[in-house]
Amino acid sequence: MKHHYVIVLFALIVTSSMVSFTSYRATEHEVNEDMSQALALALEEQQSDVINADTIQVFNRNLRMEALRGKAMLAVDTRQGFRPRPQCSIATILALSDQRPAMVLWMITMLWGTFWLWQQRKHLPLDCGYGGLMYAENDRRFYDAQGEQVKLTPMQLQLMEMFWQSPSHLLTKAEICNTLWPKKDDANETLYTLIRRLKPVIEQHSNLKIESDRGRAYGLKVN
Numbered sequence: 001m002k003h004h005y006v007i008v009l010f011a012l013i014v015t016s017s018m019v020s021f022t023s024y025r026a027t028e029h030e031v032n033e034d035m036s037q038a039l040a041l042a043l044e045e046q047q048s049d050v051i052n053a054d055t056i057q058v059f060n061r062n063l064r065m066e067a068l069r070g071k072a073m074l075a076v077d078t079r080q081g082f083r084p085r086p087q088c089s090i091a092t093i094l095a096l097s098d099q100r101p102a103m104v105l106w107m108i109t110m111l112w113g114t115f116w117l118w119q120q121r122k123h124l125p126l127d128c129g130y131g132g133l134m135y136a137e138n139d140r141r142f143y144d145a146q147g148e149q150v151k152l153t154p155m156q157l158q159l160m161e162m163f164w165q166s167p168s169h170l171l172t173k174a175e176i177c178n179t180l181w182p183k184k185d186d187a188n189e190t191l192y193t194l195i196r197r198l199k200p201v202i203e204q205h206s207n208l209k210i211e212s213d214r215g216r217a218y219g220l221k222v223n
Helices: 003-046 052-059 088-096 100-122 153-166 174-182 188-204
Strands: 073-077 082-086 134-136 141-143 169-170 208-213 215-220
Touching: 003 052, 003 082, 003 088, 003 100, 052 073, 088 208, 134 153, 153 174, 153 188, 153 215, 174 188, 174 215, 188 208
Parallel strands: none
Antiparallel strands: 073 082, 134 141, 169 215, 208 215
16 A cells, blocks of 8 residues: 555656646747747848847847747857857746646645655554553654654653663663763752653653652553
């Protein structure tokens, strides 16, 4: 099933790109034809290949595409005997091309990509859970029984992972302090603050509570 999402996403990206490119190339062809006929008329009128201010004015006046006037330019092509050559920027051609169908397809592509990512997240491999809480190792996130992510600070997440990886879900104060604050001589107060702020978050999203074991350890226990 996962491959179907990827195939559809890839097909949408290719289709969007092709529609955008096709519109661009069609407009580019129209622009080149318009500039070529305008240049031919301008050179015929002045009867010279020398570019001057009048040439540019006549050239712009003979452009059929009104939106192109003032944006098309004349340059000297040294490869063809210094003959004048019309040119137009890619941005101008892109602006003149009809990109609305491509934009609609790109919006559909983005929506499908978002839906696919949501499906990926929804089906992340979770452990069997403990006390109504589940942990997705792939993205290092905890989820409640309804599949909603439990939002934790980086330090809270690290402590919860330590509790989770412990077979008994019990950690001594020394274990926690040495892991989280290895360079701090006395981290007891910092640990107390961390535990105090983590408790209501865990209790809100699960049937678990963090209990102190005779002041020497902390553990996750089911209510």
